[in-house]
Amino acid sequence: VKRRLALPLPLPLLAALLAVPELTAQRSAVVYGSIRDSGGQPLRATVTDIGSGLRSFADNQGRYRLSVAPGKTVVRIAHIGYASVLDTLTLGAADSVERNYFLRPTAVELQPYIVVTAAKRSQLLDQAVTSVAVLEQPDIARRAITTVDEAVDKAPGVQFLNGQVNIRGSTGYVQGLGSRVLLLVDGVPANQGDRGGINWDLVPLDRVERVEVVKGAGSSLYGSAALGGVVNLITREIPLGFHARVRATGSLFGNPPHDIWRFRDYTGAREGIDVTGSYGTDMFKGSYSAGGWHSDGYREQDRQDHWQTGGKAEWRAAPGTVVTGAGSWASDQYQVPLRWCVRGRCDDRGQAYQPFRIDTSGLGSHTRSDKGYLTASLDRATSPRVALHARASWLRTHFIDFQPGNNDAGVANRVGAELRGNLSPTSGQDVTVGAEGARSDVTSDIFGNHSQTELAAYGESERGVGPARLTAGARIDYLAVDGGSLSAVVSPRVGGVLPTARATWRVSIGRGFRAPSLAERFVSTTVSGLTVIPNPGLTPETAWSFELGNATRWSGALRSDVALFWTEAYDLIEPHVDTTLAQIQFRNVARARLVGLDLALGASPLTPQLTTSLAYTFLYSRDLALDSALAFRPTHLLTLTADYHWRAFGVGGDFRYSSRFERVELYPDDPRVDAEVLDLRASWEQGPLAARVLVTNALDYIYNLVPRTLAPVRTLSVTLTWTY
Amino acid sequence: MRARPSHLVPLALVSVLRCDQGLQPTPQATSISGTVTFAGAEPAGTEDVFIVAFRSFPKTTADLYSFVPFPPQSLRRPFTGSLSYTIAVPSGRYEWVVAVWKQQGPLVEANLREAGFYHDPANPPQRGVVVVNGPLKGIDFVIDFDNMHPVCTYIPPCPP
Numbered sequence: 001v002k003r004r005l006a007l008p009l010p011l012p013l014l015a016a017l018l019a020v021p022e023l024t025a026q027r028s029a030v031v032y033g034s035i036r037d038s039g040g041q042p043l044r045a046t047v048t049d050i051g052s053g054l055r056s057f058a059d060n061q062g063r064y065r066l067s068v069a070p071g072k073t074v075v076r077i078a079h080i081g082y083a084s085v086l087d088t089l090t091l092g093a094a095d096s097v098e099r100n101y102f103l104r105p106t107a108v109e110l111q112p113y114i115v116v117t118a119a120k121r122s123q124l125l126d127q128a129v130t131s132v133a134v135l136e137q138p139d140i141a142r143r144a145i146t147t148v149d150e151a152v153d154k155a156p157g158v159q160f161l162n163g164q165v166n167i168r169g170s171t172g173y174v175q176g177l178g179s180r181v182l183l184l185v186d187g188v189p190a191n192q193g194d195r196g197g198i199n200w201d202l203v204p205l206d207r208v209e210r211v212e213v214v215k216g217a218g219s220s221l222y223g224s225a226a227l228g229g230v231v232n233l234i235t236r237e238i239p240l241g242f243h244a245r246v247r248a249t250g251s252l253f254g255n256p257p258h259d260i261w262r263f264r265d266y267t268g269a270r271e272g273i274d275v276t277g278s279y280g281t282d283m284f285k286g287s288y289s290a291g292g293w294h295s296d297g298y299r300e301q302d303r304q305d306h307w308q309t310g311g312k313a314e315w316r317a318a319p320g321t322v323v324t325g326a327g328s329w330a331s332d333q334y335q336v337p338l339r340w341c342v343r344g345r346c347d348d349r350g351q352a353y354q355p356f357r358i359d360t361s362g363l364g365s366h367t368r369s370d371k372g373y374l375t376a377s378l379d380r381a382t383s384p385r386v387a388l389h390a391r392a393s394w395l396r397t398h399f400i401d402f403q404p405g406n407n408d409a410g411v412a413n414r415v416g417a418e419l420r421g422n423l424s425p426t427s428g429q430d431v432t433v434g435a436e437g438a439r440s441d442v443t444s445d446i447f448g449n450h451s452q453t454e455l456a457a458y459g460e461s462e463r464g465v466g467p468a469r470l471t472a473g474a475r476i477d478y479l480a481v482d483g484g485s486l487s488a489v490v491s492p493r494v495g496g497v498l499p500t501a502r503a504t505w506r507v508s509i510g511r512g513f514r515a516p517s518l519a520e521r522f523v524s525t526t527v528s529g530l531t532v533i534p535n536p537g538l539t540p541e542t543a544w545s546f547e548l549g550n551a552t553r554w555s556g557a558l559r560s561d562v563a564l565f566w567t568e569a570y571d572l573i574e575p576h577v578d579t580t581l582a583q584i585q586f587r588n589v590a591r592a593r594l595v596g597l598d599l600a601l602g603a604s605p606l607t608p609q610l611t612t613s614l615a616y617t618f619l620y621s622r623d624l625a626l627d628s629a630l631a632f633r634p635t636h637l638l639t640l641t642a643d644y645h646w647r648a649f650g651v652g653g654d655f656r657y658s659s660r661f662e663r664v665e666l667y668p669d670d671p672r673v674d675a676e677v678l679d680l681r682a683s684w685e686q687g688p689l690a691a692r693v694l695v696t697n698a699l700d701y702i703y704n705l706v707p708r709t710l711a712p713v714r715t716l717s718v719t720l721t722w723t724y
Numbered sequence: 725m726r727a728r729p730s731h732l733v734p735l736a737l738v739s740v741l742r743c744d745q746g747l748q749p750t751p752q753a754t755s756i757s758g759t760v761t762f763a764g765a766e767p768a769g770t771e772d773v774f775i776v777a778f779r780s781f782p783k784t785t786a787d788l789y790s791f792v793p794f795p796p797q798s799l800r801r802p803f804t805g806s807l808s809y810t811i812a813v814p815s816g817r818y819e820w821v822v823a824v825w826k827q828q829g830p831l832v833e834a835n836l837r838e839a840g841f842y843h844d845p846a847n848p849p850q851r852g853v854v855v856v857n858g859p860l861k862g863i864d865f866v867i868d869f870d871n872m873h874p875v876c877t878y879i880p881p882c883p884p
């Protein structure tokens with residue numbers, strides 16, 4: 001497998017990167033020690049080399065070890081609920097220095113996060129020119145959730161509609177076709193090659209260390225699909241020594257709150273287990289994980305089985321040089337509930353609709369979905385001013401939809417490669433340049449046999465001008481379908497940040513685009529008696545995004561982040577229904593405007609053990625062609641969070657409010673309500689053991705966000721984790 | 725400043741968190757129901773017969789697809805004798821409650837026929853207008869397979 005991972009990298013490139021002569025003689029230095037709280041309790045904190053971005057994690061005894069390049073190094077020690085520490089060290093080659101740290105409890109992290117997605121390099125969060133929401137692993141663990149989409153769903157300004165992610169209302173709901181958000185796994189694009197959608201179960205949540213959500217157009221660095229934003233899943237670093245982790249989860253789904261909605265005579269359950277093992281030395285590290293779960297589902301015809309396996313290997317070939325290989329494979333077999341039953345379409349018991357039951361025309365529908373990816377990357381810090389990154393990746397998806405009287409199937413591949421340099425030519429200037437290529441292909445009875453090639457080059461420069469930092473860059477993408485002629489899309493971005501005494505202002509304007517997916521271009525099928533016909537002439541949809549933001553620390557207990565955003569979208573690809581010919585075709589039809597405000601407040605109102613946060617998004621969205629609201633966008637989206645920790649115990653909750661959609665498609669006359677969802681949680685941690693209880697939708701609020709699709713009901717989950 | 729958030733968050737929570745439980749059982753659906761009586765023999769190639777309602781009588785072929793419920797609800801076979809039907813519709817006024825016969829093939833005008841519609845009891849040759857505020861019963865009419873009309877009967881021209 002290792003050989004196969006390495007092969008896609010051009011051999012001359014590998015040789016050039018590995019054979020920098022003056023560096024082969026260098027030897028790395030080591031920082032080691034322990035991290036404890038002020039009471040002496042060990043903390044499993046992160047230790048980050050600010051310069052290289054390399055990180056290490058303390059074990060459950062609080063011990064850590066981090067290899068760094070010789071010379072001056074700044075390390076950051078961080079743990080959620082504690083004030084971070086920055087430490088400057090000067091180390092010689094082969095030095096081994098012990099540093100022990102004690103962290104002071106604080107509810108609000110005063111030191112800035114380090115993010116890697118907004119500028120394709122490590123930077124402080126408050127130096128990013130666009131809004132970035134960060135979810136760290138302790139926060140993910142504390143929520144006791146089990147899937148990646150659940151983790152992303154509670155980020156400020158983010159909303160999932162039946163698995164389709166919206167950042168500031170970017171995508172709406174188009175049944176999984178053509179996401180306007182780009183998913184990255186460790187920086188590698190992972191949207192499907194055929195439909196352009198996202199498989200959120202591609203990476204097990206247990207492998208995710210951090211999630212970064214970049215809001216607004218990101219095509220100046222990432223190209224297609226980054227029209228509304230970018231979600232980057234950053235997988236766990238592999239610690240030194242032997243480590244293992246076993247996580248078992250059991251859930252019970254609430255029964256319908258009204259007897260007339262009952263659809264089965266037992267309580268549905270979900271059970272799963274994940275096992276991860278890893279071993280690391282200074283030179284080699286590897287981890288492997290496997291797991292699966294079964295779910296009865298919370299509604300009729302909703303059973304799911306999921307299996308997954310994945311691994312990661314890391315080789316520090318030389319000081320400052322890391323070769324990484326990673327992969328994952330997931331297989332799902334699930335029943336497809338389609339839409340819920342309305343009067344006359346099932347045993348309706350005299351009801352206008354039965355939200356837990358399905359339309360009998362969909363009985364028997366189920367899907368088998370397999371997906372996986374392989375990546376190989378090489379990171380090389382050739383000097384304190386130059387870092388190079390090369391990677392190759394392969395994403396494969398395979399589905400079979402079993403439907404009464406009509407089965408569909410497809411296999412899609414997306415093969416990609418990227419070469420990037422992060423340079424600091426002068427003090428205070430950072431330059432990112434790179435080239436990227438990808439080829440997607442599909443073989444399917446409904447999409448045909450087609451391919452799409454994308455070639456791109458990009459560059460962005462950031463430099464200090466007085467107290468401000470200004471950024472300017474652009475990317476040019478060349479697209480070709482089925483080997484045809486190339487069409488070009490240019491995506492520029494300019495921005496800046498201006499720090500003041502206790503605040504940072506940021507402003508940016510950039511262009512985003514999304515190339516039509518192969519499915520949108522070539523789909524040929526029938527839906528509800530209407531014929532869906534292909535449209536090979538589709539052009540990319542584009543958008544200009546503007547943002548003005550401010551992050552302020554009001555006091556040690558309160559901070560805020562507010563952003564005004566404005567997006568003008570052109571040629572949005574939407575299904576166009578021709579009633580005369582009874583046909584549906586994807587066309588560049590919509591011209592849209594999304595304007596709004598994002599507000600996030602973090603506070604520690606009473607004690608350092610109590611943390612609270614508020615995130616609110618106001619969205620004004622208009623379809624300018626129809627002169628109406630955009631479908632499936634809430635005007636108000638509010639998330640309240642509170643957590644309290646006392647010794648080994650913790651309790652907390654999230655409340656999410658989403659206002660009733662002003663407009664929906666398909667069934668506009670159906671009753672619909674706003675969404676009010678309360679999640680409650682409790683946890684206990686002692687040494688290697690942790691137990692967490694989660695009650696999602698504790699109010700058992702019955703609602704739907706997409707047409708005739710019941711959102712999850714009250715669910716009680718217990719998760720037990722053992723970590724070695 | 726420290727006290728402010730401790731007040732803000734509970735206030736925001738209380739203001740938003742109401743006591744309703746979202747969607748509720750809805751037994752009193754607005755609907756049109758009645759009995760259809762079949763006349764004539766079911767034509768060969770019949771794929772479906774369904775009953776739909778139009779808020780306004782269609783004037784263009786584009787209007788033909790502005791019906792409720794969507795997707796249309798098929799009648800139960802066999803298409804003989806009499807049959808009770810119920811279609812769920814939003815409340816409002818409907819100018820045409822009509823049975824549509826569809827022969828096998830794609831959903832295009834050439835494969836559709838008007839097979840019968842609800843008549844005004846006071847003026848039987850005319851279409852009957854219905855106003856739906858709840859379950860509306862007694863909307864009875866005949867589906868006559870021997871006297872069906874193509875779309876162009878209502879929206880000309882007919883092909884030569």
